[in-house]
Amino acid sequence: xxxxxxxxxxxxxxxWDAILDNFGxxxxxxxxxxxxxxxxxxxxxxxxxxxxxYLLRFFKRGLLDRKGQGYxxxxxxxxxxxxxx
Numbered sequence: 001x002x003x004x005x006x007x008x009x010x011x012x013x014x015x016w017d018a019i020l021d022n023f024g025x026x027x028x029x030x031x032x033x034x035x036x037x038x039x040x041x042x043x044x045x046x047x048x049x050x051x052x053x054y055l056l057r058f059f060k061r062g063l064l065d066r067k068g069q070g071y072x073x074x075x076x077x078x079x080x081x082x083x084x085x
Contacts, residue, residue, distance in 0.1 A: 011044075015054050016063075018042055019077060028067075028074040031055055 015038065022037055023029045035051045038044045055075055058064045064075045 012054060012057075014042065014044070015051070016058065019058070019064075023075075024077055026076055026079060028076045030074055 015034075018037055018041075019029075019034065022034075031048065031052045034055065035046065035048050038046055038051065055064065059066045059075065063078060065078050066073060066075050068074050
């Protein structure tokens, strides 16, 4: 993650940073993949359905691609965003 001195970072920004740091190469990932990273590497004790909600928001904002249904849903960073880092 990126530490910003003296700046309040929203949970949404932290989660988006985690997505870019881990899957910014355009790799497909699941809610469980991200959930594990947020808990183990970022020390965030989020519920799985909270993580799923953020993923859905990012998808609706056009930041993520999505395929599959139910528990099989996978996401990836939309290609042009991969290069904006």
